[in-house]
Amino acid sequence: MSESVTSGARGLTVESAFAGMRSVPPVVFRAGCPDCRERFELSASALRLAIGATSRTTFYSFTCPECGASVRKPAGERIVELLTGGGVRTLRLHSTL
Numbered sequence: 001m002s003e004s005v006t007s008g009a010r011g012l013t014v015e016s017a018f019a020g021m022r023s024v025p026p027v028v029f030r031a032g033c034p035d036c037r038e039r040f041e042l043s044a045s046a047l048r049l050a051i052g053a054t055s056r057t058t059f060y061s062f063t064c065p066e067c068g069a070s071v072r073k074p075a076g077e078r079i080v081e082l083l084t085g086g087g088v089r090t091l092r093l094h095s096t097l
Contacts, residue, residue: 027086033064033071040065044087049075052093060088 028041042062049060060083061072075083084090 029083029086029088031062031071033067033069035069035071036064036067038064038066044083045089047083047088049080049083049088049090050093051075051080051090057093 027044029044029047030039031042031047032039042065046065047060047062050058052058055074055076058075058080059072060075060079061070063069064071
């Protein structure tokens with residue numbers, strides 16, 4: 001496809017359509033390890049979210065980049081919203097039917 005091809009709009013080129021777009025910085029999440037007490041930032045790909053039938057079975061997990069511990073923390077509604085909005089992979093542990 002040529003950059004001068006228009007799609008229904010007179011004079012609109014691919015170049016002009018994308019001229020105002022900027023790249024978006026990757027989402028990072030702040031976290032802490034309960035074992036070594038280090039604080040750090042993690043990318044969405046470093047986290048996993050599990051949504052269970054109750055608040056007791058809804059949690060997120062990650063591996064501490066400092067000490068290698070497997071960390072699992074509860075995830076309330078706001079945390080679920082932030083993690084899913086930030087692209088964290090989600091596993092549903094219950095049926096929505």
